[in-house]
């Protein structure tokens with residue numbers, strides 16, 4: 001689906017820092033999220049994602065710097081009416097049925113979705129709507145949590161690890177719904193540990209590492225910047241000769257043998273292949289691999305050490 005982004009900044013972080021004791025959980029982070037976009041915030045455990053989201057939601061104050069939503073403080077009532085969030089912790093009110101909780105949250109917003117819309121989008125069945133909320137299963141509570149996030153028909157939605165604990169079909173359904181919300185022009189930010197989800201769903205990935213933004217761009221751009229490209233083949237000629245030659249080629253950083261194939265890690269696969277052909281070496285079954293987002297992620301987070 002092609003949708004023009006308006007370029008209107010919906011979320012702005014300006015040199016935001018959050019300190020816990022001597023620990024900088026978020027360290028001078030700046031970025032802007034535009035209306036109608038869908039952005040994944042990625043990063044290893046402890047990278048600062050949840051802390052950043054809490055500040056965006058106005059649940060935590062910044063130690064330094066500023067967060068603006070719709071150009072205002074996230075604590076502004078007019079702003080709160082435009083946002084919805086599904087956080088990791090799902091806690092439900094005791095003594096209320098699912099439907100009653102949803103209606104309660106709807107009543108806080110000026111233009112809420114109808115209960116029917118919410119039920120359809122969250123997949124809550126009439127039976128589940130009638131259940132005591134505390135008696136819902138883990139998966140049902142996550143559906144309720146999603147229902148509450150969208151209940152106010154918000155313009156901006158935050159999902160923190162939304163698909164944890166969902167089975168494959170529930171996960172697929174969830175992302176289909178999120179795409180539908182985006183098609184309505186809503187702005188969406190989510191965190192995930194499933195890199196494939198970020199790759200499939202997000203137009204932009206903001207990669208956190210040790211409290212800072214380590215990479216920011218489209219999934220494609222991040223992969224092309226970070227992944228190791230490899231060219232691999234079966235060498236009919238003397239393998240050692242091929243290895244020696246490849247080591248001399250500009251851009252090649254490693255050459256090794258695996259399962260009968262020679263593999264060259266290089267920033268420039270074309271030059272590596274050209275060098276082989278120029279030398280008249282016969283190789284066959286050539287494969288070029290771009291590398292996955294998982295690899296990009298590992299490469300980035302390993303090269304800088306683990307988050308403390």
Ligand SMILES: Nc1ncnc2c1ncn2[C@@H]1O[C@H](COP(=O)(O)OP(=O)(O)OP(=O)(O)O)[C@@H](O)[C@H]1O
Pocket residue numbers: 020023024025043044045046047048049050051052308
């Ligand atoms: N209330 C707190 N008090 C002290 N330290 C905290 C607090 N909240 C977070 N931290 C620390 O800040 C760092 C960032 O934590 P945060 O929860 O934001 O990371 P995360 O990227 O969301 O991790 P995860 O993927 O595990 O959810 C961690 O080192 C964490 O221990």
